[in-house]
Amino acid sequence: MGCFKEVKRDVFANNRLSLILKSTSNTGYLAKFQTQSAPKYAGILYESMIDEEFSRSNEIDKAPRVLAFRKDGMKGNYWEAIKDNDEKREEFHRAMLGQNEMTGGSAVLHHYPWDNISSVVDIGCGIGTFSTPLAKMFPHLRITDQDLPEVLVEAQGVWKKNAPEALLDGRVEFVPLNFLEDAPVVGKDVYYLRHIIHDWHDHEAMTILRNIRKAMRPNSRVLIHDCVLLRTVREPGFGTDGLSTAPEPLLPNFGAGTHRAYQMDMTMWLVHNSKERTLDELKNLGASVGLVLIQVYDLAETMLMEFGIAQS
Numbered sequence: 440m441g442c443f444k445e446v447k448r449d450v451f452a453n454n455r456l457s458l459i460l461k462s463t464s465n466t467g468y469l470a471k472f473q474t475q476s477a478p479k480y481a482g483i484l485y486e487s488m489i490d491e492e493f494s495r496s497n498e499i500d501k502a503p504r505v506l507a508f509r510k511d512g513m514k515g516n517y518w519e520a521i522k523d524n525d526e527k528r529e530e531f532h533r534a535m536l537g538q539n540e541m542t543g544g545s546a547v548l549h550h551y552p553w554d555n556i557s558s559v560v561d562i563g564c565g566i567g568t569f570s571t572p573l574a575k576m577f578p579h580l581r582i583t584d585q586d587l588p589e590v591l592v593e594a595q596g597v598w599k600k601n602a603p604e605a606l607l608d609g610r611v612e613f614v615p616l617n618f619l620e621d622a623p624v625v626g627k628d629v630y631y632l633r634h635i636i637h638d639w640h641d642h643e644a645m646t647i648l649r650n651i652r653k654a655m656r657p658n659s660r661v662l663i664h665d666c667v668l669l670r671t672v673r674e675p676g677f678g679t680d681g682l683s684t685a686p687e688p689l690l691p692n693f694g695a696g697t698h699r700a701y702q703m704d705m706t707m708w709l710v711h712n713s714k715e716r717t718l719d720e721l722k723n724l725g726a727s728v729g730l731v732l733i734q735v736y737d738l739a740e741t742m743l744m745e746f747g748i749a750q751s
């Protein structure tokens with residue numbers, strides 16, 4: 440399939456495709472997860488769907504992954520499992536970098552009007568996959584990175600290496616946060632969440648958004664950056680919500696062209712008992728905590744949904 444170059448009979452060399460899958464590249468970590476971990480959880484999916492306890496629950500602790508590990512005598516959801524395991528946590532954050540490279544997530548740096556704002560909070564920032572390049576491209580921004588304490592320790596190391604000038608200028612601060620329990624820092628222009636809401640079922644997703652809503656001032660914005668699942672039916676109003684749709688005879692959701700969003704939806708189910716959402720589902724989540732959708736930025740593989748405070 441052209442994944443390697445056959446330089447002579449039975450002798451293969453790397454090419455541009457195989458190089459990005461190398462175990463030492465960020466994308467390689469994502470490939471490792473998708474080929475080694477996810478299939479293990481997928482193998483138990485049917486069992487989890489007919490299990491009394493697991494099939495009826497939306498909790499993260501009842502994800503197929505948890506059932507798979509329970510059989511091996513291990514406990515805990517994904518975040519608990521990587522909390523005290525530096526190696527696993529690093530692998531996860533490298534995989535997130537790989538995912539960003541593969542899905543072109545950095546398009547957000549070019550499409551949102553960052554010039555017009557002055558402060559950004561990266562909620563669930565990981566190691567700063569989004570906020571480090573943001574600081575480099577827009578040095579006028581004041582950035583707050585928020586995540587669990589152990590993740591922020593790692594993040595600071597990455598900033599020191601990749602964007603030391605932002606640290607020296609005091610343009611970035613690190614503030615630990617458990618977004619299920621507390622509000623982020625108050626009164627900032629933008630609260631940015633990439634691949635956060637899709638990790639959680641509706642109850643927790645609402646808690647996270649409600650906590651952010653508490654910290655917002657009247658003109659603050661929430662940016663949800665995730666995949667959005669498109670419908671396959673052309674209903675009234677179809678195509679007017681800011682998302683691109685494919686012309687006939689293609690399926691309106693671009694069919695296999697958007698398979699990664701559906702694969703991600705499955706991965707979220709397997710790992711976190713959560714899901715990717717349609718735009719209507721995201722709008723409803725926002726509305727349930729007093730947020731209204733203002734604009735959608737279609738970034739091809741991922742979408743950026745800009746929410747503001749709803750007028751009551």
Ligand SMILES: C[S@@+](CC[C@H](N)C(=O)[O-])C[C@H]1O[C@@H](n2cnc3c(N)ncnc32)[C@H](O)[C@@H]1O
Pocket residue numbers: 518535536562563564565566568569585586587590616617618619632633634635638
């Ligand atoms: C899928 S990663 C996304 C990371 C980053 N936003 C990116 O796009 O690369 C989810 C992040 O949420 C963080 N997280 C999980 N539970 C959390 C909690 N209760 N409070 C704060 N952050 C949490 C994880 O540590 C992780 O960095």
